Amino acid sequence: MKTIILSLSFLSLLIGTSCKKSDANTADNTKTPKEINDFVATGPKIAIALGGNAWVKTTASEQINNNGLANWTNAGAVTSVYFRTEKPGMVTVALRMKVPSGNSTFKVSTGTQSITKTASNSSFDTVAVGNFNITAKGYIKFDIQGISKTGDYFGEVSDLIISGKPVTDTVSYAKDNIDSRFYWGRRGPSVHVNYTIPDAIKNNVEWFYNEINVPAGSDPTGSYFMSNGFGEGYFGIQVNSATERRVLFSLWSPFPTDDPATIPDDKKIKLIKKGTAVHTGEFGNEGSGGQSYLIYPWAAGKTYTFLTRAQPDAVTNKTVYTSYFKPADGNWTLIASFERPATNTRLKSLYSFLENFNPEMGNIERKANYGNQWAIDTNGNWTEITAMKFTGDDIANRGYRKDVGGGVNGNQFFLRNGGFFSDATALKQTFNRPSTGAAHPVIDFSNLP
Template identity: 50%
Template sequence: MNKFLSLLFFCLFTISSIAQVSVPLGGNTFANKTESKNITNSGIQNWSDPSTSFKVYVRLAKKGNLVISLNQLKKVVGKSELSISVNRSQKRIEVNVGEESVLAGEWLIKDTGYVIIEVKGLKKTGELFPEIGSLNLSGTSVDKNASFVKDNEGNFFYWGRRGPSVHLNYETPESKEIEWFYSEVTIPRGNDLQGSFFMANGFAEGYFGMQVNSPIERRILFSVWSPYQTDNPKEIPDSHKVKLLKKGKDVAAGEFGNEGAGGQSYLKFNWIAGQTYSFLVQAIPSADNSTTYTSYFFAPERGKWALIASFKRPQKQTYLKRIHSFVENFLPEYGNQSRKAFFKNQWVCDNKGEWTAVSTARFTTDNTGNKGYRMDFGGGVNGEAFFLRNGGFFSDFTQPKTTLKRKVEKVKPIINFNYLP
């Protein structure tokens, strides 16, 4: 009898210790068509087109079996036949009227890392396939270390689908007043994805880099934050407004909001993947407790430095601080695609005209990565270049706060500041 009770207790303990997680589709799903409107915060909705399919991404920290159920089924009209695939191993299921949850099946997970769960619609007797709110995952491959966007608190379905931003925080001489920051950026062919912002020259009060805004438009962007804390530029009092002093040819300038607010400028320029571009930013503090920030861009195909803009920021006089670079995706529907950038030949020049090479950076990610909601973030060194990588659900992430050191072989930049436009 005691043996029977011990065995029963062991079985109950084993069953209770097997983890189950609910994966909300609103923050972890991507359609095969970027123009699809079927993914909402509530999951997959208004799905009628069988040529539209969906991929759900979850990172598993254990090998073993994986059991999947479709949960929070709504608007089940007639009978639908769906295909559920895990890493291309497919099972077919039926969803009938009145069902709120359906077991999809069991799969063997042979390795840790990201798992792709693909949902396809095969047949339906009604006008729509069922709405699906979440997937329930269980089995020996599932534990508390499974990574996915857990909920929408803090609008994380939006941020999670955008994917983690990745940063290089450069180490610069503390004893120097840094007036200029120079760097070069190369985007490998195939990594110039829509929604990408490859930010080359960042500093405590602003940022300067290049974007892919649409299939036909790319920009060189330079922005300076107002010292007034708001996401609405119309709320900024005159005493805290960032003022445009000058701008280059064909450069548009105005205000920006939503992620802080301030002055913004951009040049529409169809930069090319595989080409190396140079960025130069200057900070000059003034006696009236303000700082003037000016940016310049060099494209080899143009062969000369171009002024982007010069902004005067009030309420603080400073040289360049917290110099950094980053890569981000600003379009959620492109968050399942991987992008990579090489950042190289970083130099700073102090207010006495002395250049210093920047060879050390600390890798970090944003809150999406730090919370473990997305783990597809990486950074490293390739010879003389640092690199950053994000999106696409690759499994070999880089530990945040890793220190990176690049080789320094190039000579300092040869720039005559007096001849800049």
């Protein structure tokens, strides 16, 4: 599951830079690198593409695009490349790179180990760096930083090439850019809580109640903490920038398209009502439909409550979905009510997810606790939901990113992703949380806005 928020920042990375800048955007990086004659390590070599596995910390013009590190002019810029190995040992490192003009001196580091090299090749070639000792299995970070240069650019780097004992077919990294996997890999893996609904009510759930608490420091920009997901839509909170946060409720159209302009009138999502200060419109790119959001300064460390309702009409074959939001110390707020055509269903396939929608923040960890889940049937009966299955998206399932976590934290479920932590949780496990031991929340449904 991926978020619908569009990001102009990442689109600019894909468009490329002007002709006055480094030309890594147009370089042919599909050729097989030349053999590295002075490798000490033996065994298979792996080329880890920076386009899907690197991030650059800079205050200047450096960027990571599909071809790797481009516009490398600033000695203060640090480019970090990540991969995971299941074996410790000696690894030999090289860079596939070029220096457009002059000579460039740079260093490659991991942990306390650092090697300085000078390169002057004006076309892409393999530049040997040296040997590094990997002391434990798990995620490894290599940093690349410029020291001095005689030309305008330090260079363009497409791949970190590794060989040695740790290099086996179990090394984890974004291995290809099919279906834009470099982009999704840099966003990082999405992880999900798929709730187990008792058979007695699973076809008759009218309301779903859930709570989220994001631990302090676990809410970097680009995070989407989705609470109430169902077969036709989803509802949660986002960190959209350093100054803006949102409560977001979206509903897909039954017409399959990434372009909302192509949806026929009889398949469009219809807004029934919305709350005060709530923005509404359409979304596209990952399916299309109706979207609503409230700009709201929610804070890490506090608990927020989410309530969603489905009201199907078998005669018209339409279903109305409504979502409400409440802070721990406040009242219920209507986000929006949408009508979905060609739909006659209650709430099914209930789930939560955690994702990052900003590829520049895919190397930062995030975490959330999801607790006190209740399903309410059409007769008003409350059922506490205490079981779930932990799953991930395509990037997680392929093992391109293994920094995924989920399970039970006290009497809550939790999700964790990003940051390249090594203590991953195996996907497709089931978990059961303890009951809260309390009566269900009290809601005056007749008085909701």
